[in-house]
Amino acid sequence: MLKYDDVKHVDLVDLDPLVLDAAKNFRSLAALNQYSLYDSRVTVHPQDAVDFLASNRSPYHIIIVDFPDPTDQTISDLYTTEFYSLLKRSLADDGVFVCQSNSPEDTPIVFWSIGKTIESAGFETLSYHTIIPSFGDWGFHIGTRRPISWRNKRVQVPCRTLPANLKKLFHFPHKILSKKTLAIVNSKKNSILHKIFKKENLYV
Template structure:
């Protein structure tokens, strides 16, 4: 039974999908007795929205966003791809039920429709409610936006619409089930939804903590014949965070010019594509992810196992 909690209440957290820093930060925050805006379970996950000096959402103990720096993530996720796209009429967002990516997409007047595919109706309900609706500028109420409460693996094969830009904002591939969303086979279905010259951008986890995950996603895009460019940005809540843009057309990040207002992107967007040498050297350590060989969640666990959770008691 889901329940809304107004005020403070001790939390019972049994499910854990977060990494060590999520664990440490959440434990630290709970010791300070923050205001719990929402605590409950959906059909798919445990959800916590709390307010300290910022507003945060945790899904299965994994931090999804902090209001202090979420723009650093979402602006980097959205604007390079939309700026490189040959058209922006129709945009598809997979995941991203908090509405933050939608907020950034709606800045473009030539975007006529945004289809948001989100599995969890509770996340959508919270995104339409204060304080999250304030953070996302009530983006989910826009007439240009249509929310599909559906599994992406079911939505894509049954949808005939073609998209100029697809934004993949799935959860991190921490288990076998989520890892299937980053396979060669899934991408082969996803690319059928692209309009001619269409572009995909995919959040690809931490370049610092999980470089094999990052490069496996890159190699998976390449395995379906897509031209792929890699970039990253720094988000204080998460550290260095990686993305890939992919298309069957030629991609030239050097020509990126963002035509809408942003708050956190560098003046020269091309600087995001200048990967450190030590990261580039790790490209050879990963291979594509497929349903026949689900490497991605194994890479995730192996890389995470290298880090020990500090004791803050």
């Protein structure tokens, strides 16, 4: 995001202060993130994302959600209608947010369930996937308050992981699309995304 000159401020929220310290002060890690935590536009908040959003009163034009995979109940509780409803309070009327949503190839039901859960909080969604180095084919959902289209959009800064033709991002093969009908809405009362994740990954 810092590649864009018109970005004035970034709030980075992460629960683990040790991770933040390593990202800033371990030379090899800092080099990987291009020393972004030294950028004067970045403010670091070592706290829980839910707590941060609950106390936030400033609308954001862009929110990027990069939670861990829903491997257990605690993380599954983050990918819920309640969380996305809380996030909505912090999103400007013309704002956009994107959520990492696991691999549509390896965990398609998890992928579509995250999208369906985002929609349950009143968002319009746009689903896409791309090849991420060291991760493989990875999926994301864009959420907005208004209908969204990617028509004629272009990436204006260098990016290693996006194709020249962005339309490819929004195409899913039939074997992935066919799993969309199995998607569920994940909520605090019915937090089962971790169970689906384990089943799709053949966890015991």
